[in-house]
Amino acid sequence: MNTPLQNGLTLLGRLALAALFLPAGLSKISGFEGTVGYINSAGLPLASVAAVIAILIEVGGGLALITGLFTRLAALVLAGFTAIASMTFHAYWAVPAEQAFMQQLMFYKNVGIVGGLLVLAAHGAGAWALGAKRNQATA
Template sequence: MSTTTASTFTAPANAGAAQDSLALLGRVLLALLFIPAGFAKLTGFAGTAGYIASVGLPLPQLGAAIAIVVELGLGVLLLVGFKTRLSAVVIALFTVAAAIFFHNYWALPAEKAYVNQLMFFKNIAIAGGLFAIAAFGAGRFSIDKK
């Protein structure tokens, strides 16, 4: 009968700092997508509501307001690392919904399908990054850690 012992892994001394720095970088890069988009929707509210209406969604003004709150409001929270896990999950769900409603490549003619397929999977990948932030947290360089 053999016995096994669990091996012990010791992370390098600077692993925590690198992880915290990468978490900050990830939050900043994701926020760079959402905050300007939310600001553009705020300053171009009528156009945003019109675009939402053009895809057949109900209550386009409410949809535009929700998009602004999520992209601008929760985008800022993500950036500074406040309520990060919740913000990341809500933004991720919003991003998946946007992919489904605005990049439905499966229902488009071939000449529009390719670009919309790229945009769809870009949104899905962004949601994946947001879910990773939700899983692992904001890191040390955040309001959540203060």
Template structure:
């Protein structure tokens, strides 16, 4: 039989989820700003891995990292935002951190980056499952 009791988050939990959102946003927002400021370089990098429509890909990356990163930070539409960011992060791992086919000199670093992306996606999915906490626009 499933446990049907629910617990109300306390102030410590709400504070921890706020800090968690801020730390994840700290990764995405500066990356989005960098991609926006160096749009041509971002397009070139996306093109270098053979993805189609690199300009569109760069725009999507900026949207996810900058706009959704800010939404995550402030706790706006957090559950959907976190799911979209998790999908993006797994896709980035698969397309840009292919350690299985990297040259030996790059294999370890690519595997570390791949694993970090997967872990970040896990954190984002946890935010989606449990919500942004009281200190968010969603709870106002």
């Protein structure tokens, strides 16, 4: 049984992670053509499809983290998504020297986010979640 402090910190952690993904997904909707262009600039195929997938993952995952429903699954999907995006869009080892430092910062920031998501996937949403009863059954 978790303490109120643990449940409160888990909730704050979920909300902090969601604050990254949900607005990013929503901005991809309003700036869809720009998102497609950015994905194209990375040389990825089917940029429009990739943009829709990114929107679904970021918005759906963000909402799952906020509500605490399907938190473990959402955290795993978001961790994989973030790892792939980091390798694709923040490849600091493959950019000119004047860009490498900023891309390295972005890459390792994302590594930290992946770590937080994996901890959330391992431990679940906590008791202060809509899926708390369901999460306890699958723990």
